[in-house]
Amino acid sequence: MGTPKLLGATAIEDKLQDGVPETIITLNKAKIKVWVLTGDKQETAVNIAYACNIFHDEMDGIFIVEGKDNETVQQELRDKMKPGCLLESDPINSYLTTKPKIPFRIPEEVPNGTYGLIINGHSLAHALEGNLQLDLLRTACMCKGVICCRMTPLQKAQVVELVKRYKKVVTLAIGDGANDVSMIKAAHIGVGISGQEGMQAMLNSDFAFSQFHHLQRLLFVHGRWSYNRMCKFLSYFFYKNFAFTLVHFWYAFYSGFSAQTVYDTWFITFYNLVYTSLPVLGLSLFDQDVNETWSLRFPELYEPGQHNLYFNKKEFVKCLLHGIYSSLVLFFIPMGAIYNSVRGDGKEISDYQSFSMIVQTSLLCVVTTQIALETTYWTMISHIFTWGSLGFYFCILFFLYSDGLCLMFPNVFQFLGVARNTLNLPQMWLSIALSMILCMLPVVGYQFLKPLFWPVSIIDRIHHCMRHPLPPPIRTKLKHPSSRRSAYAFSHKQGFGALITSGKTLKTKLPKQK
């Protein structure tokens, strides 16, 4: 028997997908923090982090938490925290002593530099217990990038849940293997990458695609558009229903508070179903504020969604006030036009059915104008839906108020002849025009003044620059890692065995929170 003879060495390179570093840079520009939760060993994880720009050489410091027991871990975490925060009168410490019932949210703390944190699975098992959780979270949230290596799938889910519970943020977990499934299910948004590792991650996720760099499009194009559309949809829907319903409130003062409706019952039935559903559907499907090229170029556009700027309590109140104002206009202008008044041939104009007809037509014109002002992306379909719905209203009107239908069911369709007798009145069209202008002018004025006095973000300036051609993209210089960093690591360290046998990775039943 002689000495062993080295025959050779094998190496497996796990290549990064295309576009990963650029994606991470873009995510950072949009103020999205990127944490890496991996089962790989520390060296591999750190090298990958440098390769895809989560860590870079200009960072002020990289902290490594490697303690094997609670005290050491706590000491390491507290030491790292000190440079960036105050420890006296700490809300965390007071929370830990009093344990209030209401859910506690850690406030945002700003570090005094860019730092990175590396923590491995064993230390994490200690750090995820009891009091240390909050220390871990505060330290980690102040770092620009966090690497957790040697993690079990359960720990990945636990880290995500920790962030969800104590911070007012939205979490997205993206992974490609079966060991990422628990993390994907724990996060607010789970994204599975379909690829070499099978279908498990995809089947458990909310979104699935095949390339990591598609995450950019998911967030900055589709996510952003979806947020804008939802907010516009919600505020318009509340507005049109407030304007519709509050007219009855004003009418009550003039109808003896007897709950008499202003509109024809068929109009009430069809209003939300037929007359105003298609335009808002078109708005929700097709509306874009900037097109996809600009969305990807300016990740800063993503910020309003992060801060919930487009639909919150304040916006709802604005919607309500706008609805109240519109309902006042919609009721009092027709009322003034027909009050104690008659037609051009001397006959009746101030009857209930004519008044009803004038108010309902004014209402539809006003809400159609409102959605026309809110739509910023007019495709052919938007035109058809918006103007077509208004035209459809007039067609249905003639049908519902026609002789044939009203004579067949006189007690159900009672508005015989109202369309013919009212639609040729100058008072009707003059009052509709006045209502439309009165409702439209404040909106136009507000939309014009808002970017001047209360600019929300870069978006207001973008709109003016959209007229000009896009400036050429500045190629973001990728910081190539220095030559001593490589994506190779030696597999000479111990594996998971000790961690698993310690029992700290078993899921314990959390006590029921009353």
Place this chain on the structure above:
Amino acid sequence: MAMNYNAKDEVDGGPPCAPGGTAKNRRPDNTAFKQQRLPAWQPILTAGTVLPTFFIIGLIFIPIGIGIFVTSNNIREIEIDYTGTEPSSPCNKCLSPNVTSCICTINFTLEQSFEGNVFMYYGLSNFYQNHRRYVKSRDDSQLNGDHGALLNPSKECEPYRRSEDKPIAPCGAIANSMFNDTLELYLVGNDSESTPVPLKKKGIAWWTDKNVKFRNPSGDTPLEERFKDTAKPVNWVKPVYMLDPDQDNNGFINEDFIVWMRTAALPTFRKLYRLIERKSDLHPTLPAGRYYLNITYNYPVHSFDGRKRMILSTISWMGGKNPFLGIAYIAIGSISFLLGVVLLVINHKYRNSSNTADITI
């Protein structure tokens, strides 16, 4: 070798397909519709569009408002309240309930003559024809001449549905409360001789109401026979088939009845009562002078603080005297113009100070 791995080649995210089989392409179509690249118009509110809009609205609305206001001011109208609640009023004697059919006379003077067609209205105040229970208390099938509904009126008419064990025709609270004062107009000539002013009672209701919506029950027999198993409404003096000897204005198609059945939207309203047609271009329809109004006071309104009045009015293309739209248009036009000026000033001041240069990255 992984070195040449190119993700774009892979069309299916799942396990590799068997060689020779067709790869299921899950990539969505690259059409403009599905990729949200439809050609679109993207308007932006700039100063160049908003400010001219304000000015144009101002410039259009103000002349329209002035036109409407002038038209309304040229209409001549006189209102005579004859409720009789003041002790000095000639109709005060009609308020006591024991007088069944009371006739009172009110004198008035027309300062200016009324030209063209003159319309005579009766107006009521504080009368809620738009109350929910009142509005639904009618049976349109019965009013359309349906025989089934004639003898079996709809339940909405309760409690004015049956009386003396017979169905009421026309049923409902609206018909029951029909206005039944009679107004006659007399011109006092220079020699104190009074001439009645000819009042036309047909042509006061909407054409669609008179000819389509309201129909008498069909049949060849006289109208009284067609209504034989019905009772008159409780508060009426005469049954519906005796409203007018003229058969074209009798029964459900009586125009006064039709006008009343078209319920008003607001508690103060006026309804067309009679037409005074123009005589010729040389003589005014109602010359200036003294007149008196003969009222057969049947309709009690003082119990709910209602008021009754008679209105004589000329008409223009805009209808009666209603300055509201004119004033509103002038007001909104001026406000719009002012706002345009204000926005112009604000725009000038703030745009110059804010940065509208290209976005720097």
